[in-house]
Amino acid sequence: MLSLHTPISRMRIGMLLVCLPLCLSISPAYSASSQLQTSEAGNTYISGSDLVIATPIAADLFAAGGRVSVEREVGADAAVAGGSVTIRAPVRQDLRAAGGHVDIEGNTDGELVAAGGDVRVGEAAVVAGSAWLAGGDVTVAGKIRKGVRIYAGNIAISGEIDGDAHLYGQQIKLLPGAIIRGSLFYASPNDLIRDPSAQVLGTLTHEPTPPDWSKEHGPRRAMAWFHPFFVLSMLAAGMLLYVLFPAAALGPQRAIRQYPLRSLLLGLALVFTIPPVAILFMVTVIGLPIGFALLLLYPLSLMLGYLATAFLIGRQVATAAKQPEPASLKRYALFLLLALIVLSIAAAIPFLGGIVMIAAVVLGLGGWAVWIQTSYHGARTAHE
Structure with missing residues (x-):
């Protein structure tokens, strides 16, 4: 798996995200249970305006649509994108997701890479590996076992992060129930908002804020490309x-x-x-x-x-x-x-x-x- 902790690795992830067909379809709408396209390698490819993955996928899943919902287990990697993306079932290896709205509710046994207008890791979600998240608004209410990097306009943490957390945003909040068992590194033009009950067990480091982030829209401005x-x-x-x-x-x-x-x-x-x-x-x-x-x-x-x-x-x-x-x-x-x-x-x-x-x-x-x-x-x- 790729490490998320060096600038070179972050660029490799950005270039290789495998995440990501997006919002509009290139074929008529259908659900996974009715029409599947499977390659010789056993991978499944689906595109449409409104997709519901209602059948278990044994190997890799590549899905793109206006709205995409993964309701059944994916046996290997998943690369999902759409105007709205919802992952409710387990992904047994790495998950890569992108869209206007990305909601992760199921478990991910590998790494998680997600980007979009707003990204949410729900309370029931457990990410066994590390996570790399980017968006206008990013919320982590679930558990991330091996550290996280987040780039967003607004960042809210109310879940558990077992490793180090690197947070870069316009506004960063540690809400009630937040636990960071490693160190917290953050950069923001505004003060860190931390609830008294939020825990950071390692060191707390306020890194220099990039000059561009002091402008009105901060890092959210870059999402215009998306x-x-x-x-x-x-x-x-x-x-x-x-x-x-x-x-x-x-x-x-x-x-x-x-x-x-x-x-x-x-x-x-x-x-x-x-x-x-x-x-x-x-x-x-x-x-x-x-x-x-x-x-x-x-x-x-x-x-x-x-x-x-x-x-x-x-x-x-x-x-x-x-x-x-x-x-x-x-x-x-x-x-x-x-x-x-x-x-x-x-x-x-x-x-x-x-x-x-x-x-x-x-x-x-x-x-x-x-x-x-x-x-x-x-x-x-x-x-x-």
């Missing part, structure tokens, strides 16, 4: 690209896999040189149309770079889930949606979110450059 309109717009653009120009959708991600360092360096060069080059063209009368064209195409190139990285992450997740290539159009859309939400939630991580987004654009744009370059040389060699 907006359904943005995610779904990028999904539509990506699938349009895949349907109309499949080689252009797949080529850059393969270029990144084959030439990661070259892609990164070319991406950096393009991101930071296109605007000044465009301005240089515009100061000359003859180069004015070229300068305008470069400036107009620049946002499009950034979007294509972002999509290239999303396609790459989706492909890596599909490989980890033992999905053969080529995948069906529907399956490709599902994994692209998952990747876009991974990137959006990674962008909401304080300190690391901006780095993740810049890296995604730079790497993807470099992948496009490498793919065009290699395609040109290949065509030229074949012609000769």
